[in-house]
Amino acid sequence: MQRSGRLQALRDRLLAGAALAVLAPAGMVAAQTQPLTQPAGADGLSPEAVYVEADVASRQGDVITATGVDGERSLVRARGYTLRGENLSYDLAQGAATAEGRVETVAPDGTVVYASRAEFGNDFTTGVAVDFATRTANGASLMAATAVRRDAQHNELNYAIFTPCPICDANGPKTPSIAIQAEKVVQDAELRAILYRNAVFRIGGVPVFYTPFFAHPDPTVDRASGFLIPVLDYDEGRGFSIETPYLHVVSPSEDWLISPQFNTEVAPFLNLQWRRRFANGMVVVRGGYTYERNFGDFDLDGDGDYESNVSFDDRESRSYLLSHGAFDLQGPWRAGFTLERTSDKTLFDRYDVSDPYQDNGLYYGDRRRLITQAYAERQTQRSYFSIAAFALQSLRLDPRFADTDFRDASGFQVFEDEDTLPVVAPLIDFRWEPYAPVFGGRLRLEASAVSLTRERFVGAPILSPELLPLVSDDLPGVDTRRITGEAEWRRVILTAGGLRWEPFVDVRGDAYAISDLPPMMNVSDDETVTRGRASAGLDLAYPLIRRTAAADIILEPMAQLSASTTTELDPRIPNEDSQTLELDETSLFRLDRFPGYDLLEGGVRLTAGGRATIRWAEDRRASLFVGRSYRSNAENNFLAAAPDAPDQSYDPTGLAAKRSDWVVQGDFSPSDRIRGWGHATISDDGDIRRAQAAVDGRWGLRNVASLSYIVDRSNPVPGPLNRNYEFVQLAAQQLVYGNWGVAGAAIADLNRDEITRSEVGLLFDDDCFRFEIGVRRDNTRVRPSGPSEGLYVRLNLATFGGSDYRRGEIR
Structure with a gap:
């Protein structure tokens, strides 16, 4: 028919x-x-x-x-x-x-x-197919001359090819970047694995490796036991090294990662990780161990040249432990912990441990500081409560010698002493807002309490008098306990013309108990200090928008007027939590612009600023904010003594004078492939005190570049203890021929006129396969030796996983 x-x-x-x-x-x-x-x-x-x-x-x-x-x-x-x-x-x-x-x-x-x-x-449930082909959800393809389905759990393929890569593009069929060709392939649903007999690995269609047997997890499996991609590396201290991670899946909620690192010049280093998820939480425990001497390149005779791969002392146990857990308890409660410790200050650097500085828990350490903590918190729609205790381990250089190449008698850099860092136990925060409005506005009650204990004395900038030593072994550490209570009321009023009025009232009180103050302050060992402040003010904002055929123009002028009782900053109160201040668009309009409680602002202040935004397409815009603050009287208590000239002071905050620094902040996205942002604080003289800027760009299919800049010139007094810095960082990759190209990254210290870290290499990158090989150099002063050079190899395969990308991260 x-x-x-x-x-x-x-x-x-x-x-x-x-x-x-x-x-x-x-x-x-x-x-x-x-x-x-x-x-x-x-x-x-x-x-x-x-x-x-x-x-x-x-x-x-x-x-x-x-x-x-x-x-x-x-x-x-x-x-x-x-x-x-x-x-x-x-x-x-x-x-x-x-x-x-x-x-x-x-x-x-x-x-x-x-x-x-x-x-x-x-x-x-059974079947036979000729010219068989299938594609999994993640894009992998499996093809065979014939296929036999013996039952619901087993498939057999004869003269088969498996590839995780696309086999077609806009121009039609193409040779996959990576493929496994085998005489016979068995897909076992019970094992959740694909088994190969007489397998040949092909890269770009060229055979590169043969094995009589090979297996990998089924592409539908999220994770399965087996070897992961090895990590290849070369370092002058360790020599050639290979790390062979093996994942052992115990159950759907538990697994082990066993990752030994084998080195040609030093003993192996064993890395372990255990993960377990529970009904109401999870625990991750990482650790590493070796039995080896300290090693590195050192200038033992002081001639300026580093002797190669010197070993010190006898062999001893060296290890690290990085663990964290988080639990969602009954109702609005949750709790958790972190436990982070290492035996050597430079263990992570010398053995290239991947990603040791992570943000876990309620409070974070930072780059080169580990944190051990326990915490619990309760959060509802109208309240928040947290209690925590923590201690820090520092892997930083001693701040007195951080900008020099000072070394002890054995040739090692001198590191920050943990005894100078406080043990915080407890730290309590509380906030509560009633459901119903109060006098038509929002009422918030806050409370905070903390206890800090030190073993070793630390002076400026924690204690402000100029005559106090920076660190002293002859004085006990100063201990501090603080209780703070605060009540804030705000009400938002919108006029018919769009003007936003926000009156507010704030009342705050602090009580300090301070022990073991130094005798040169001419006070008793133990002191109790109280202070209070009452404030009232008004926030104003008047957003304006004009739509044109070409773009939308948005203007947002804003201002704040506040009056507070004058508060004297008692020199007996240590400054533990307000030593650094990021003066930006957000913090400029806060009543308390310091991040902590120890420094307190008072008097009459006027803050004004404005933001202008132009938006000419959905993803194309540019924005600029400019603002500053004015105060009735200068606040000399915000000044700090210069480390290299105690008789001279400078303003690290930008708020001490009657007129604050200018705050300039902006961002732009002229297309979906280019974006950037910048922030700066500028003095009345037009000098940039602090600034950050970054630009990211993409072109072609896989060409990318990122450029960032950061500078701090807040301390105008030169000297070896001056902590000003200026860095520029660049990372980019450019494909040159097909999927082949070059990649590189570097950090330049403009103050010292040197490249602190750099790497450059050759890469191949397509939809399922990325390979990099190159050279790197590390000039960071925290290393136990001089500059280090080595090779790096990074590999990432679709379906099979990858290696060594976090190791290549440059900060």
């Missing part, structure tokens, strides 16, 4: 469907017209029903045949499976099907199989 035209083809399909209904046995018709004895599947068909869509369909006994016309394919749906092909047949009694001609089978789980011919039996 031949037909032509879309309407005629549709009419034929309808007639074929009607014919099947007529030819079906009485039981089948009854199953479709009476209530089902078994539930319908996701496609609406009962287990006994069959759906056919074809140009020509017929039935002989229990066998239904469907044929397409003019190359059209037919469709049969049964038992949750969908079968397409030019010629189809389905046996109602046996549950068997045969298909040929551009065959496509869709399983109930969504898996799609392609073939030139296929035969299925036992309700699709």
